[in-house]
Amino acid sequence: MDTFQQTLFKLKRYWDERGAIIQEPYDVEVGAGTMCPETFLRVLGPNPYKVAYVQPSRRPADGRYGENPNRLYKHQQLQVILKPSPDDILDQYLGSLEAIGIDLTKHDIKFEEDNWEAPTLGAWGVGWQVMLDGLEITQFTYFQQCGGIDLDLVPAEITYGLERLVAFLQGVESVYGIEWTKGVKYAQVRLADELQFSVYNFEMANVDRLWRLFAEYEAECKELLAKYEDSDDKSRFPVLATYDQVLKCSHLFNLLDARGAISVTERVGIIKRVRDLAVGTAKAWVDQQTPARQEAA
Amino acid sequence: MSAGLDFLLEIGTEEIPDWMIPGAVAQLQKLELFGAVPHVDATPRRLVVQASGVAERTPDQTQIVKGPPLTAGEKAAAGFARKQGVELSAMAKAGDYWELTKVIPGRPVRDLLAESLPVAVLALQWPKTMYWEPTGARFIRPIRWIVALLGDEVIPFEIAGVKSGNITRGHRRLGSSAIPVTVANYESELRRNFVILSSVERRRKIEMETAALGAKPDAGLLETLTFITEYPTAIRGDFDPAYLELPPEVLTTVMRHHQKYFSVESELSSEGGIQGRRLAPHFVAVMNTSGDPEGLVKKGNERVLKARFNDARFFWNVDQHKKLADRVEDLSHVTFHAKLGSYLEKTKRVVELVKKLKGDENAQRAALLSKTDLPTDMVKEFTDLQGIVGGLYAQAQGEPEAVWRAIYDHYKPLSMEDSIPATLDGQIVALADKLDTLQQCFRIGLVPTGSKDPFALRRAAQGVVKILVEGKLYYELDDLLQPESAAGGGDLRAFLIERVQHYFREVRGFQYDEVNAVLASRTGTLADVEARLRALAAVRPTENFEPLAASFKRIRNILKQAAFDPESWLFDVQLLEAGPERNLYDDFVRVKNEASGKTYAQALEAIASIRPNVDIFFDKVLVNAKDENVRSNRLAFLHAILTEFSTIADFSAIVTAGDLNK
Numbered sequence: 001m002d003t004f005q006q007t008l009f010k011l012k013r014y015w016d017e018r019g020a021i022i023q024e025p026y027d028v029e030v031g032a033g034t035m036c037p038e039t040f041l042r043v044l045g046p047n048p049y050k051v052a053y054v055q056p057s058r059r060p061a062d063g064r065y066g067e068n069p070n071r072l073y074k075h076q077q078l079q080v081i082l083k084p085s086p087d088d089i090l091d092q093y094l095g096s097l098e099a100i101g102i103d104l105t106k107h108d109i110k111f112e113e114d115n116w117e118a119p120t121l122g123a124w125g126v127g128w129q130v131m132l133d134g135l136e137i138t139q140f141t142y143f144q145q146c147g148g149i150d151l152d153l154v155p156a157e158i159t160y161g162l163e164r165l166v167a168f169l170q171g172v173e174s175v176y177g178i179e180w181t182k183g184v185k186y187a188q189v190r191l192a193d194e195l196q197f198s199v200y201n202f203e204m205a206n207v208d209r210l211w212r213l214f215a216e217y218e219a220e221c222k223e224l225l226a227k228y229e230d231s232d233d234k235s236r237f238p239v240l241a242t243y244d245q246v247l248k249c250s251h252l253f254n255l256l257d258a259r260g261a262i263s264v265t266e267r268v269g270i271i272k273r274v275r276d277l278a279v280g281t282a283k284a285w286v287d288q289q290t291p292a293r294q295e296a297a
Numbered sequence: 298m299s300a301g302l303d304f305l306l307e308i309g310t311e312e313i314p315d316w317m318i319p320g321a322v323a324q325l326q327k328l329e330l331f332g333a334v335p336h337v338d339a340t341p342r343r344l345v346v347q348a349s350g351v352a353e354r355t356p357d358q359t360q361i362v363k364g365p366p367l368t369a370g371e372k373a374a375a376g377f378a379r380k381q382g383v384e385l386s387a388m389a390k391a392g393d394y395w396e397l398t399k400v401i402p403g404r405p406v407r408d409l410l411a412e413s414l415p416v417a418v419l420a421l422q423w424p425k426t427m428y429w430e431p432t433g434a435r436f437i438r439p440i441r442w443i444v445a446l447l448g449d450e451v452i453p454f455e456i457a458g459v460k461s462g463n464i465t466r467g468h469r470r471l472g473s474s475a476i477p478v479t480v481a482n483y484e485s486e487l488r489r490n491f492v493i494l495s496s497v498e499r500r501r502k503i504e505m506e507t508a509a510l511g512a513k514p515d516a517g518l519l520e521t522l523t524f525i526t527e528y529p530t531a532i533r534g535d536f537d538p539a540y541l542e543l544p545p546e547v548l549t550t551v552m553r554h555h556q557k558y559f560s561v562e563s564e565l566s567s568e569g570g571i572q573g574r575r576l577a578p579h580f581v582a583v584m585n586t587s588g589d590p591e592g593l594v595k596k597g598n599e600r601v602l603k604a605r606f607n608d609a610r611f612f613w614n615v616d617q618h619k620k621l622a623d624r625v626e627d628l629s630h631v632t633f634h635a636k637l638g639s640y641l642e643k644t645k646r647v648v649e650l651v652k653k654l655k656g657d658e659n660a661q662r663a664a665l666l667s668k669t670d671l672p673t674d675m676v677k678e679f680t681d682l683q684g685i686v687g688g689l690y691a692q693a694q695g696e697p698e699a700v701w702r703a704i705y706d707h708y709k710p711l712s713m714e715d716s717i718p719a720t721l722d723g724q725i726v727a728l729a730d731k732l733d734t735l736q737q738c739f740r741i742g743l744v745p746t747g748s749k750d751p752f753a754l755r756r757a758a759q760g761v762v763k764i765l766v767e768g769k770l771y772y773e774l775d776d777l778l779q780p781e782s783a784a785g786g787g788d789l790r791a792f793l794i795e796r797v798q799h800y801f802r803e804v805r806g807f808q809y810d811e812v813n814a815v816l817a818s819r820t821g822t823l824a825d826v827e828a829r830l831r832a833l834a835a836v837r838p839t840e841n842f843e844p845l846a847a848s849f850k851r852i853r854n855i856l857k858q859a860a861f862d863p864e865s866w867l868f869d870v871q872l873l874e875a876g877p878e879r880n881l882y883d884d885f886v887r888v889k890n891e892a893s894g895k896t897y898a899q900a901l902e903a904i905a906s907i908r909p910n911v912d913i914f915f916d917k918v919l920v921n922a923k924d925e926n927v928r929s930n931r932l933a934f935l936h937a938i939l940t941e942f943s944t945i946a947d948f949s950a951i952v953t954a955g956d957l958n959k
Contacts, residue, residue: 068611070604085429087441090311094469104470108584108594110525111341113314115425126427126438128312133597134556134582142427142439154429168597173604260630268635 004166004180007100008054011078011160014099015052018092020080023053028244029251032057032118033079033159037243040121043083043143044282045289046152052080054162058251060258063198066191069174073197074190076162083155085142093140093158097132101169108133116141120250120274122148122282125157137165147282207261214252218273221245225280239284246277301350302406302448303480304330307465308344308418308456309442315341315524317423317437318496324421329413331355331406338494340527342466345494347480351447355403364388364395407447411454414445418456430458442466446480468492468527471587491528491587499523503583506531512559512581521557526585533561534599538578540606543613545576546685547675551605554681556598558582612674620694621687624669631671634752637737640668646737650729654772660722663703666691667726670704684708710760713804717764724768731757731764732777739789758796765823766800774820797823807834810952817947829945832897837951841905846951848911849942852935853949855920861932868933872926877910877917878934884910885938897945904942911938 002010012022026036033039033055042049055077063073082089090111098104111128116139118124127141139159143151163175163186172178176187224242231237253270256262262270306328313321318339325337325346333348362381365373367390374395378385381397388395419434426435434440434457445452445461454461465483467473467490478486484494493499500523508514510533522529540548552558561579582598589595628641637643644665651664670676670687679686688705692698699722706718707726718724734757738744745754765772774797778790794816801812807830815829836842873879888907892900920935922928942948 069607071608085439087439090469091474106589106591106593107597108586108589109470110585111312112525113312113316126425133594134558134601135597142429144427154427168600171600173600173607263630267632 001170001179002101003182004162004178004186006181007166007169008078008162010100011096012052012054014096015050015080018050020050020052020082023051025053025055028247029058030055030247031059031250031254033077034118034123034157035121035247035250036079037240039079039081039157040123040146040278041240041243041282041285042081043146043151043155043157044149044286047289048153049081049083049155052078054078058197058254060197060201060254063194063201063258065198066176066187066194069176070164072163072175072190073194073201078158078160078162080158080160081155082158084153085156089156090140093130093138096158097137100165102132111140114139120253120271120278121146122275122279127157132168135164135168137161137168147285148279149282149286201255201258205255205259207256207259210252210256210259210261214249214256217245217248217252218277221249221277221281225277225284228284234288237284237288239281239288242284243281246274246281249274249277301333301352303446304333304346304348304351304410305444305446305478305480305483306346306414306452307442307444307483308440309444309466310342310344310436310440311438312341313339313344313437315521318344318524321421321423321437322496328417331409338496339524340492340494340496340499341525342469342527343492343494347483352406353448354405355409357403358401360399360401362397362399364397366394368393407450407452410445410447410452414452414461415454415456432457434458444478444483446478449479466490468586471528493528496523499526499529503529503531507559507581507583510581511561511577511579513562515553515559518553518557518559522583525557526583528585528587529583530587530589531581531583532589532595532598533579533581534558534595534602536578536580536599536602536606540610541576541578543606543609544689546682546689547609547613547679548576548606550679550682551609552580552602554679555605556580556582556602558598558602608678609675612678616673616675616690617693621666621669621690621696622694624672625665627672628668631668634737634743636741640671643733643737644668646733647726647729650733651725654725654729656722656725656729659697659699660703660725662696663691663700663707663722663726664729666696666700667704667707667730710763712756713759713763713800717760717767721768724764724770728761728764728770728772728777731760735761735789735792736778739792744792754792755796758793759800761793762796762800762823763804766827769824771822771824773822794820797826801827801830805830808837810950811837811946814946814948814950817950818943818945829897832901833946835898836901836905839902839905841908842901843951843953845905845908845911846948847953848908848915849939849948850953851915852939856932856936856939859921859932861929861936863933863936866929866933868937869930872930873934874918874927877913878931881907881910881914882934885941889941892942901945904945907938907942 016022023038026038030036033053036055038051038053042051056074057077058074060073062071064071086092094104094109110131112131114129115126116124123143123146125141125143127139129136130138130140137160141157143155143157145151163178166178167175170178176185176191178186180186180189221242224238224245228234228237228239228242253274318341321344322337322339325344326335328335328346330348331352333351336347338345364377374388375385377395378388383397388397390396419436423437426437428435429439436457440457440459442464443456443459443461444463444465445454446463451461451463463477465476465478465487467476467487472490472492476486476490487494493502500519503519503522510531549560552560558580561577561581562574563577565573565575580602584594625644626641628644629639631640633640633643644667647667648661648664651660656664667687670683670690673686673690675686676683684707685705688701691701691704699720702720703718703722703726706720706723707730709715709718709727718727734752735754738752738754743752764770774793778793797816798809798812801807802809811830811833815826815833820826870882873882884907888903891903895903920928920931922931
């Protein structure tokens, strides 16, 4: 039986063999691997791209103080982006399951409709949740729009829920029982995060300060977007750094939400504020990526 | 004559959402196949059209083209022939003119299909489409292969970069991914490769296998699974009986909605005289594969279900830390609608409305707690269980039975088929909740248009109607709408009336003109509308009724044409002429007396009996008399008849034979 990290190695190896760049996790808090610039920005524009990376994804409201066997504040996704999507993409995906030891002739696989939409990112796509013997192990999406922009090349996004998948492979009933590496359980590595961040997110995060931080990051992002407009040399403009400000805002929004600090009337407005930043950054990125701009540069 | 060619079209796709497949099949049944009737079937991965007797060519067509007059001479004729691209010898003389009979040759149907099929396939309507390749073609999911055969030949075309051919694919894991087929062996080749093309056969296979494993029948789930599988096979799994402590509503929701499992029930032992069935610790799953010889699929599904049930138990326990009564204020954080504020505000309005509806303390308490399950973990996870969870929690937390039952039921009826809340308290809370939603949405102009109804207002309105009628609640529709209806951006009254009409027509089977006639007379309570409808439907087939309805229509027209103002003339019995007019009056008085205090049916029968005298009156008496006083008096008399006898239904709204002949 493979350990958690051995399964990860195999999946990374599998996509490495298919020409994907293997990236390390992004180092700013995100709620999902989709939000990393390696996905959100790279799917935009005319350039093909293939990338795979593990992304620890933080969802403050999902924290359960480490008491729930299946629910985590921070879970890990293996995110694969293939742009444009190859014709045999689903066969490639099924091959990745066989690569980690699932004999598909002995199991039941179903592709059940599940469309994806992220209002804070102005993004949506269509696809499936992939069910293995009744367990949702993967979210598969054909992106259609990102940052409110129609995509030139439609990418396939494959998101494996790693804890679930490995718990299935190892036959354990709680993610905390997963063997991370020989002799070390998931709980030993991660239980403390789950407990402490639940306490922080639900009980201790300073709401006023979080609001101030939100406003600061938002101001930084807006200022950068305005400067991009006026910039003479757009090719060296830090659009990537601008996008980090969007991620900060998004995470602060999630924290405030978990803290119960966002009222009904505020909620819609805040989502729109984050979306405006994401859409603005996406536009700047596409502008920076267009061949005309690249030639001129 | 040849019997024509066999035809096969298979559009191979990635997995199409199950619920969209029947709609696509229906559209493909209208595919133009040059005289042949399409037979359509589908699985999640293929849309298939088969036909026999497709013509090889379309027939030649002849066309007669008129040429110049004979008098114009041969030169003109030669010029005409040249223009048409024929020799002069092809021209004939017909009367005073030259004439050319042109033959437009038919075309091979294969060529025509090669042109029409790509258009027809991409013209299929789907609820949501995507693009995925450079041509930008839109379809429900990517098209990956196409089989198109007419007789032995491939019909050559391309859709979204995929060329048609004769190679199909089998089941994703059990079949081959490249199978050459002919029209004749197509279905059997698919079957050898673990694809059952016929949805009827897949449905029957699921039905029989699940029944054999003791599954409780579930038509909706059966339909879903029929279109989510290419080779369905049922298996039975078990769960720890300890989970049966959780409410059956929670267990079945997890099994049905989250896992697409059938539940299994066992007979209750009949001790204490209690009859019925209860959930048994088993489930039936339908795989998309041929078997589970090592039991791995069963084991996997059991593990998933256990985790789900554990979640539910965890949610239940956590949720009990805070009582529903202590959660009312939390509703200020739950959005009802961006423009309409929070569920706390909605709750306050619904409580007031319940008071107005004379709901007792239990109904008011239920209204106050009705939405407090929304912030619970259980409802966040199992949204379908809103209301039900609230009811169960209220029960567990010691609320009176009248209160928890009302909370439990207050989203009912969820559809036209669903029952209304079982108790009066539940009906009042459900009514208030739906009325509030309707009034608020109409107030800010959120009115359903065409097929767009994002807030399910039609369902809410239908629920209001169903509760009022089937609960026999004696609220007058117009009282319920006061006073907010006037303020709104849309006409809520008209919207509700339309639902009333729809309900009595579609659900209760009354004729549309009967419904119109009864509602045109007055609205009142819906229970009263129903009573009048029954009476009207009962008296309608009797011989006097339709002619009388025709006469009422005539009366209404006469009054309208005369622009008669009932205030302008006081009816004077002395002015009536002896004979038909006086006889009608006597009969009018008789019927009036007979009808008063009677049931609607008896009253309608009595009214119908006036018909012979009405007929004689119109036959013998001129309403438009020369004497102005006599004329006004006659109009006043007719007006009295019309008003007196239209309180049950406005007969002039009944469609009679005369209307149809117009």
